[in-house]
Amino acid sequence: MTKQIKLEDVAAKAGVSKATVSRVINRRGYLSQKTIMKVEEAISALNYHPNVIAQQMHTQRTKQIGIIVPTVGTPFFGELAAELERRLFNKGYKVIIGGAENDPVKERKYLQQLLGRQVDGLIIATHNANIAEYQHANLPIVAIDRYLRDDIPVVYSDNYAGAREACQALLDRGATRVAYTDNLNPLNAQDEGRLQAYRAAMRAAGMPELIYPSLPDPEAKRARFAQLFAEHPEVDAVFASNDLDAALLLDLATQRGLRVPEDLQIIGYDGTKTTQTLLPGLATVVQPLAAMAERTVALLEDKINRKPTPAKVVLPVTLKPGRTLRQLA
Amino acid sequence: MTKQIKLEDVAAKAGVSKATVSRVINRRGYLSQKTIMKVEEAISALNYHPNVIAQQMHTQRTKQIGIIVPTVGTPFFGELAAELERRLFNKGYKVIIGGAENDPVKERKYLQQLLGRQVDGLIIATHNANIAEYQHANLPIVAIDRYLRDDIPVVYSDNYAGAREACQALLDRGATRVAYTDNLNPLNAQDEGRLQAYRAAMRAAGMPELIYPSLPDPEAKRARFAQLFAEHPEVDAVFASNDLDAALLLDLATQRGLRVPEDLQIIGYDGTKTTQTLLPGLATVVQPLAAMAERTVALLEDKINRKPTPAKVVLPVTLKPGRTLRQLA
Numbered sequence: 001m002t003k004q005i006k007l008e009d010v011a012a013k014a015g016v017s018k019a020t021v022s023r024v025i026n027r028r029g030y031l032s033q034k035t036i037m038k039v040e041e042a043i044s045a046l047n048y049h050p051n052v053i054a055q056q057m058h059t060q061r062t063k064q065i066g067i068i069v070p071t072v073g074t075p076f077f078g079e080l081a082a083e084l085e086r087r088l089f090n091k092g093y094k095v096i097i098g099g100a101e102n103d104p105v106k107e108r109k110y111l112q113q114l115l116g117r118q119v120d121g122l123i124i125a126t127h128n129a130n131i132a133e134y135q136h137a138n139l140p141i142v143a144i145d146r147y148l149r150d151d152i153p154v155v156y157s158d159n160y161a162g163a164r165e166a167c168q169a170l171l172d173r174g175a176t177r178v179a180y181t182d183n184l185n186p187l188n189a190q191d192e193g194r195l196q197a198y199r200a201a202m203r204a205a206g207m208p209e210l211i212y213p214s215l216p217d218p219e220a221k222r223a224r225f226a227q228l229f230a231e232h233p234e235v236d237a238v239f240a241s242n243d244l245d246a247a248l249l250l251d252l253a254t255q256r257g258l259r260v261p262e263d264l265q266i267i268g269y270d271g272t273k274t275t276q277t278l279l280p281g282l283a284t285v286v287q288p289l290a291a292m293a294e295r296t297v298a299l300l301e302d303k304i305n306r307k308p309t310p311a312k313v314v315l316p317v318t319l320k321p322g323r324t325l326r327q328l329a
Numbered sequence: 330m331t332k333q334i335k336l337e338d339v340a341a342k343a344g345v346s347k348a349t350v351s352r353v354i355n356r357r358g359y360l361s362q363k364t365i366m367k368v369e370e371a372i373s374a375l376n377y378h379p380n381v382i383a384q385q386m387h388t389q390r391t392k393q394i395g396i397i398v399p400t401v402g403t404p405f406f407g408e409l410a411a412e413l414e415r416r417l418f419n420k421g422y423k424v425i426i427g428g429a430e431n432d433p434v435k436e437r438k439y440l441q442q443l444l445g446r447q448v449d450g451l452i453i454a455t456h457n458a459n460i461a462e463y464q465h466a467n468l469p470i471v472a473i474d475r476y477l478r479d480d481i482p483v484v485y486s487d488n489y490a491g492a493r494e495a496c497q498a499l500l501d502r503g504a505t506r507v508a509y510t511d512n513l514n515p516l517n518a519q520d521e522g523r524l525q526a527y528r529a530a531m532r533a534a535g536m537p538e539l540i541y542p543s544l545p546d547p548e549a550k551r552a553r554f555a556q557l558f559a560e561h562p563e564v565d566a567v568f569a570s571n572d573l574d575a576a577l578l579l580d581l582a583t584q585r586g587l588r589v590p591e592d593l594q595i596i597g598y599d600g601t602k603t604t605q606t607l608l609p610g611l612a613t614v615v616q617p618l619a620a621m622a623e624r625t626v627a628l629l630e631d632k633i634n635r636k637p638t639p640a641k642v643v644l645p646v647t648l649k650p651g652r653t654l655r656q657l658a
Contacts, residue, residue, distance in 0.1 A: 064425070071411045072426075075603055078407030082400045085428050089435070094442065096393070097401075097426040099414050106418070113423065218606075247607040274404055277547075278576040278607040 005048045014042035023138065030115065030136040033149075065300065066114040067123045068098040068107060074244065075274035076287070077125065080144070083293035084123060091297070093120070102216050104128040115139055121300045124148065127183075140303030142296050146191055153303070154312045155296045159193030162285040162317035166239045166267045167201035169283070169319060173326040175237035175265055178202065179210040179228055181245040194241050194269065210235060214245050221245075226252055236264055243268035243275040243284055250282070250324065266324040276320075283322035288315050334377045343371035352467065359444065359465040362480075394629065395443040396452045397427040397436060403573065404603035405616070406454065409473070412622035413452060420626070422449070431545050433457040444468055450629045453477065456512075469632035471625050475520055482632070483641045484625045488522030491614040491646035495568045495596045496530035498612070498648060502655040504566035504594055507531065508539040508557055510574040523570050523598065539564060543574050550574075555581055565593055572597035572604040572613055579611070579653065595653040605649075612651035617644050 011018045016035060023031060024039040042048075065088050069077040085095045096119060100107035107126055111133040114122060121140035134141070134148045143154045170178050180198045195211075202209050212228055215221040225248055228235060240246035246268030250260060258264045268275070271286030295313050302309050340347045345368060352360060353368040371377075394417050398406040414424045425448060429436035436455055440462040443451060450469035463470070463477045472483045499507050509527045524540075531538050541557055544550040554577055557564060569575035575597030579589060587593045597604070600615030624642050631638050 072401040072414070073408040073411030073602070075402075075404065075407070078404075078410075079402040081407075081426070082402030082428050085401070085426060086430070089427070089439075094425050094427070094447070096423050097410070097414060098418070098423070099411050101415070110418075118423070218602075244603075244606050247609075251609045273402070273547075274573075274603060275607060277573050278404075278604060280576075280580045 005046045007048075009046055010039065010042045010048050013046060014038045030133075031138045032136060033151075036138060061120050062118060063093050064096055064119045065093045065121050065123065066096045066098060066110070066119040067125070068100050068110055068114075069125045070127060071099040071101055072097060073099070075272040076242065076270045076289075079272050079274065079289055080125065080293060083290050084297065087293055087297045091301070100126040100128060102128065104131060107131055108133055111137065121304050123296055123300060124152075140300060142300045142303060142309075144292060144296055150311065153299050153309045155292050155299065156193070156312060156314045157287040157292060157317050158314050159191075159317075160197045162269065162287075162319070163194040163197035163239065163241075164201060165317075165319045166269065166285050167198055169267060169321075169325060170237040170239060170265055171201070171205055173261075173265060173328060177207060177210070177232065177234045178237045178239060179212060179232065179235045181212050181214045181225070181238065181240045181242075181249070183214050183241045198239060214241060222248060222252070225249055229253070229256055229258070238264065238266050240266065240268045243270045243272065243279070243282060246282055246284065246324075247275075247279055250279075260324050261326045265326055271318075271320055281323035283325040284320050286318045286320050288317065291315050334375045336377075338375055339368065339371045339377050342375060343367045359462075360467045361465060362478075365467060390449050391447060392422050393425055393448045394422045394450050394452065395425045395427060395439070395448040396454070397429050397439055397443075398454045399456060400428040400430055401426060402428070404601035405571065405599045405618075408601050408603065408618055409454065409622060412619050413626065416622055416626045420630070429455040429457060431457065433460060436460055437462055440466065450633050452625055452629060453481075469629055471629045471632060471638075473621060473625055479640065482628050482638045484621050484628065485522070485641060485643045486616040486621060486646050487643050488520075488646075489526045491598065491616075491648070492523035492526035492568065492570075493530060494646075494648045495598070495614050496527055498596060498650075498654060499566040499568060499594055500530070500534055502590075502594060502657060506536060506539070506561065506563045507566045507568060508541060508561065508564045510541050510543045510554070510567065510569045510571075510578070512543050512570045527568060543570060551577060551581070554578055558582070558585055558587070567593065567595050569595065569597045572599045572601065572608070572611060575611055575613065575653075576604075576608055579608075589653050590655045594655055600647075600649055610652035612654040613649050615647045615649050617646065620644050 007018050007021055011021045016039060020035060021039050024036050067081055067084055069081055072078045072081045081097060088095050098110040107128045108131055115137050123142055125144035141152045143152055145156055147154055167178060182195055199209055210232055212224060215224055238249050240249060246266050250266055253260055253264045260266060268282050268284035271284040292315055299309050336347050336350055340350045345364060349364060350368050353365050396410060396413055398410055401407045401410045410426060417424050427439040436457045437460055444466050452471055454473035470481045472481050474485055476483055496507060511524055528538060539561055541553060544553055567578050569578060575595050579595055582589055582593045589595060597611050597613035600613040621644055628638050
């Protein structure tokens with residue numbers, strides 16, 4: 001009979017304390033990825049009791065999941081949070097919701113609290129850059145539309161394909177100068193699919209790039225977008241990286257006496273239920289919110305149960321035509 | 330020196346078990362209002378240790394607050410939840426969010442779980458009727474726009490004044506037949522301020538009431554609202570009890586070839602940031618969301634700290650004119 005492997009053996013093999021092994025097993029506290037890997041390799045090499053691990057984990061579960069979004073006060077993140085909450089509730093979880101509000105300090109505070117003992121896992125859909133806590137988080141995490149770390153799976157909708165289709169729809173309908181409003185994602189190249197597709201489309205069409213930032217402050221954004229028409233009266237099409245930007249541009253254009261779509265075509269992005277109700281005529285790229293939520297929750301459960309997960313999942317989007325696009329010639 | 334009053338003394342005086350006294354003090358579990366009152370009267374009559382009570386309560390605090398809304402996926406409740414979350418976070422609370430989704434079963438499940446041990450207090454902004462749990466809930470609760478029980482304070486915006494102003498704005502601009510879309514609040518007369526004000530305005534103007542229900546199913550609602558124009562071609566104004574209804578009517582009217590505001594004036598209700606961005610031309614009654622959240626959190630803290638609270642607080646609304654109203658003659 002083989003010798004019973006103990007926690008001490010794992011600690012000795014990994015060259016760390018017993019407490020550290022326990023924290024890795026129970027996914028609590030902050031640990032470097034290096035430490036986690038060393039311990040997991042030792043567990044694996046020694047074939048340390050998987051049943052005991054499962055039991056320990058089970059008894060420590062809180063049946064609470066943290067969701068951190070920029071805010072539930074905008075249609076995309078409000079509807080996303082609602083879709084996640086419904087699915088998590090059906091699986092017996094309660095949801096702690098945090099609004100990071102484009103404030104890295106608030107996001108870090110949430111993480112510091114939630115990474116402690118309060119949740120079994122986290123779903124992250126924020127856009128703040130350089131939050132160091134993610135590098136040491138020792139808890140099941142799934143991200144939406146945001147790369148955090150190689151071993152944290154990301155659920156994307158197909159930003160590149162969606163933006164490519166949006167630009168193509170404008171060009172197919174005679175657009176000669178296309179501006180783009182860019183969500184401020186100060187993050188990784190892999191999160192910039194919409195921007196990259198716009199750039200590629202302009203390059204292929206031999207047109208210049210006209211990129212306006214979607215500023216977080218509403219008044220500043222309005223002022224900046226208003227400049228677009230003054231600075232570039234030749235613009236006859238806008239691809240907005242979200243529907244709120246598209247609506248703002250529609251309003252500004254109307255106030256300026258521009259006819260939509262005759263003088264200016266507009267296409268947005270997101271296509272939430274709220275947008276489709278309040279602004280049914282807007283052409284937009286519809287993200288598959290329900291499917292994204294479904295996949296996110298499934299991946300989080302896999303993470304919690306220590307099953308392997310893919311690095312990313314990319315879900316297809318659909319283009320919804322509308323009265324802000326001209327008829328195809 | 331007076332004799333030290335003990336838990337047993339309170340239990341004996343109230344005619345209940347020690348466990349029941351403890352549950353009343355710690356605000357846990359389900360108890361009838363009658364039991365709670367008996368125990369609180371005994372505590373008061375015997376002048377039982379307020380410090381001990383405070384301490385016991387303090388140590389049992391979870392620093393979590395539950396918020397139950399219909400969904401965070403619509404502009405009003407999404408923005409309300411965001412305003413509440415920000416304030417609660419600043420006070421050191423985390424927020425468990427529950428979407429009741431017009432489903433009394435889901436709302437009851439949330440209550441059964443949250444009333445147990447997981448939260449220090451609850452904020453309720455749902456519209457399901459006859460949830461018996463509220464009658465026996467023994468926990469600090471504040472409601473928004475919904476009467477639950479005499480001792481649960483309610484934060485309202487001034488539904489009656491807002492609806493009166495909306496109707497008056499339409500009548501002042503020459504409306505001769507005003508329809509109303511009614512949120513399904515199957516609850517108490519005190520929650521029906523908008524309906525009552527519409528009825529009073531029609532009575533005063535000698536006009537018939539034309540009330541269309543705001544059905545929860547989007548397709549059914551669209552079909553029902555479409556009937557309005559067929560059944561009552563004489564309607565030249567609509568007061569919608571929420572902006573999503575107003576947007577739907579605007580779309581239906583446009584599809585039918587009606588000019589807004591020449592043929593049909595429309596005014597909505599809520600005036601969220603999302604609506605004002607996506608549909609800036611819509612006339613609407615703006616609810617003071619930030620002030621409602623501020624007052625709700627303050628009342629909940631008073632409840633948690635056993636300070637007296639008013640039965641209700643009514644906050645003023647403002648009418649936002651827009652391109653869906655005619656010019657004043």
